[in-house]
Amino acid sequence: MIARYRLALASLALALASSVQAEPALPPPYAGAYQPQGVDEQGLWREMDEEERRYSQSDIMIRDQALNAYVRKVLCDTVGHDRCGATRVYVVRAPVFNAGMYPNGMMEVFSGLLLRVRSEAELGAVLGHEFGHFEARHSLKGLMARRSGGDAMAWAFVLANLAPTYDVVRTYRDLQLTIIGNYFRFSRDQEREADALGIAYLNTSTLRPQAAAQVWERLIGEYQADALSKGLKKPRLDRVAFYATHPPQVERATTLALLARPDGATRDDGAERYRAALAPWLPQLLADQIKLNDFGASEYIIQSLAETGWTAPLWHARGELYRMRGAPRDLVNAAEFYGQAIALDPVHAEAHRGLGLSLLKTGQRAPGQQALRRYLTLKPDAPDARMIGLMIPQEMSEP
Amino acid sequence: MIPRTFSAIAALLVVALLPSAATAHKLREQGVVVTIADSALTVAPPRDWNRLDGNIGKHVETWTLDGGQLNDLTFFAGIEPGKPLVRERSKKREPLPRFSASTLLVELPELFEATYRSAKELADFRVTEVQPTRFLERDGVLFRYEYVDPDELTRKGEAHAAIISGRLYMISFDAPRLHYFDRNIEDYRRIAQSARLP
Numbered sequence: 001m002i003a004r005y006r007l008a009l010a011s012l013a014l015a016l017a018s019s020v021q022a023e024p025a026l027p028p029p030y031a032g033a034y035q036p037q038g039v040d041e042q043g044l045w046r047e048m049d050e051e052e053r054r055y056s057q058s059d060i061m062i063r064d065q066a067l068n069a070y071v072r073k074v075l076c077d078t079v080g081h082d083r084c085g086a087t088r089v090y091v092v093r094a095p096v097f098n099a100g101m102y103p104n105g106m107m108e109v110f111s112g113l114l115l116r117v118r119s120e121a122e123l124g125a126v127l128g129h130e131f132g133h134f135e136a137r138h139s140l141k142g143l144m145a146r147r148s149g150g151d152a153m154a155w156a157f158v159l160a161n162l163a164p165t166y167d168v169v170r171t172y173r174d175l176q177l178t179i180i181g182n183y184f185r186f187s188r189d190q191e192r193e194a195d196a197l198g199i200a201y202l203n204t205s206t207l208r209p210q211a212a213a214q215v216w217e218r219l220i221g222e223y224q225a226d227a228l229s230k231g232l233k234k235p236r237l238d239r240v241a242f243y244a245t246h247p248p249q250v251e252r253a254t255t256l257a258l259l260a261r262p263d264g265a266t267r268d269d270g271a272e273r274y275r276a277a278l279a280p281w282l283p284q285l286l287a288d289q290i291k292l293n294d295f296g297a298s299e300y301i302i303q304s305l306a307e308t309g310w311t312a313p314l315w316h317a318r319g320e321l322y323r324m325r326g327a328p329r330d331l332v333n334a335a336e337f338y339g340q341a342i343a344l345d346p347v348h349a350e351a352h353r354g355l356g357l358s359l360l361k362t363g364q365r366a367p368g369q370q371a372l373r374r375y376l377t378l379k380p381d382a383p384d385a386r387m388i389g390l391m392i393p394q395e396m397s398e399p
Numbered sequence: 400m401i402p403r404t405f406s407a408i409a410a411l412l413v414v415a416l417l418p419s420a421a422t423a424h425k426l427r428e429q430g431v432v433v434t435i436a437d438s439a440l441t442v443a444p445p446r447d448w449n450r451l452d453g454n455i456g457k458h459v460e461t462w463t464l465d466g467g468q469l470n471d472l473t474f475f476a477g478i479e480p481g482k483p484l485v486r487e488r489s490k491k492r493e494p495l496p497r498f499s500a501s502t503l504l505v506e507l508p509e510l511f512e513a514t515y516r517s518a519k520e521l522a523d524f525r526v527t528e529v530q531p532t533r534f535l536e537r538d539g540v541l542f543r544y545e546y547v548d549p550d551e552l553t554r555k556g557e558a559h560a561a562i563i564s565g566r567l568y569m570i571s572f573d574a575p576r577l578h579y580f581d582r583n584i585e586d587y588r589r590i591a592q593s594a595r596l597p
Contacts, residue, residue, distance in 0.1 A: 232492070291512060292513075293513055357503065384526075387505045
């Protein structure tokens with residue numbers, strides 16, 4: 001079985017190497033539910049099972065059943081229902097582009113990833129890539145790295161205990177994370193292999209495989225926008241969790257485009273279904289992103305979401321972003337964006353609040369108070385209702 | 400990756416071997432009036448607290464009872480317009496939101512939230528209540544919040560803030576929702592009541 005499997009991988013690697021006439025990749029035949037073998041792998045799985053038990057109860061999980069079921073469905077649609085039976089999917093509330101697969105079949109999907117993909121095919125491309133790591137059992141190959149990491153950590157622990165300060169204890173914790181991260185970091189070749197497997201799953205699914213390249217193109221655009229707004233020459237991709245050892249973007253996009261089945265280009269990418277499934281969560285995910293104070297990246301994400309049409313939550317998010325940066329010109333823009341949100345959704349309470357505050361801060365007292373009054377009418381039990389109430393003269397009434 | 404690990408170990412080694420006296424925490428004794436971060440703000444703690452050493456900001460000071468992870472009392476003593484609440488790890492790459500001359504009282508919880516989210520890379524942070532209050536004998540804002548820290552513990556918090564002569568004064572307290580918040584919230588409130596600014 002394993003020999004056949006290697007052969008399949010070798011042919012994938014060959015497909016990668018011959019860039020002129022690449023065959024569209026297809027996944028190796030499914031080998032059935034895998035059980036860990038040998039003391040290393042069994043130990044690793046046991047440890048991961050324990051971690052999963054703890055993690056699944058953690059407060060950082062999003063427990064919304066509909067969302068969890070949907071993400072799982074996209075994974076199953078991508079890799080096939082037989083394969084996806086070996087995994088458990090957890091949606092984690094964390095505002096970064098990331099997803100991870102643990103050796104025992106536990107998959108974590110960060111909410112920041114959901115905000116950044118636009119269709120089932122794009123989400124499937126990332127999840128398929130992660131699943132590829134699992135199917136090729138890449139993390140077992142990292143055991144050696146982990147063992148040497150263990151030595152370094154033992155020494156660090158001794159040193160941390162010598163020092164009385166809080167910061168050192170913190171540093172030790174960071175180091176612990178770094179080394180654990182190191183263990184789960186795959187090599188570039190493994191990433192290429194997972195990329196090839198990911199696109200192979202998509203090729204055999206009903207989703208459009210060409211979408212895979214778009215994910216990376218958009219992500220690189222976001223990092224560039226972020227670097228630009230911070231006045232940096234170029235983005236530091238090596239510092240981004242998902243990127244540290246991943247192949248360079250250009251190579252990646254080209255390879256993925258090459259390996260995609262040409263006749264798949266006309267398939268549905270499920271963008272419509274994805275938008276509908278994510279709609280209840282979108283305002284929350286946008287807020288999580290905007291409040292990170294990453295102006296360039298947030299603006300890029302909003303703009304790219306708006307490519308399929310501006311909606312009230314998008315205008316509102318943009319208003320919040322500009323009001324939070326807070327320069328006088330930003331406040332003028334913010335007021336306009338809130339106005340657009342209200343035009344599309346006149347009962348969007350938060351948009352009235354933002355509009356009111358922006359107008360007040362640009363010296364437009366009466367219309368500002370009018371908007372705040374409307375906010376309180378729409379949301380009388382808002383957490384800040386009493387505070388906002390103080391900003392409105394008592395005799396003023398709803399028009 | 401490997402060089403980063405090594406440099407982290409090297410940094411740890413250097414810090415570990417520094418003489419401990421230079422980095423000692425200070426006891427803040429019951430009833431003794433103390434100034435905060437060399438400002439005009441004073442408090443008279445109704446019980447003993449520990450002032451944590453650590454440079455988290457020019458006008459910022461953190462106190463604790465059992466350690467910063469279990470109860471974190473932080474004073475922001477006169478943040479100037481244009482400055483972030485705490486020191487930035489990297490001004491260029493990871494800027495924090497800034498307090499500004501046009502920031503409204505009702506926006507202070509948002510500023511606090513955005514600072515926590517950016518500095519700790521949080522996703523789940525909720526301001527649960529915002530109320531007008533008197534703080535340092537001026538009109539101020541009291542707010543309560545709840546967040547999930549990257550250590551996966553849910554913490555609850557409460558803060559009092561006011562803007563006085565264009566500067567931001569704020570005291571915040573947060574602790575794990577489980578046990579620690581309820582145990583010490585009254586200790587925090589007494590500290591906030593004892594705060595004076597001439």
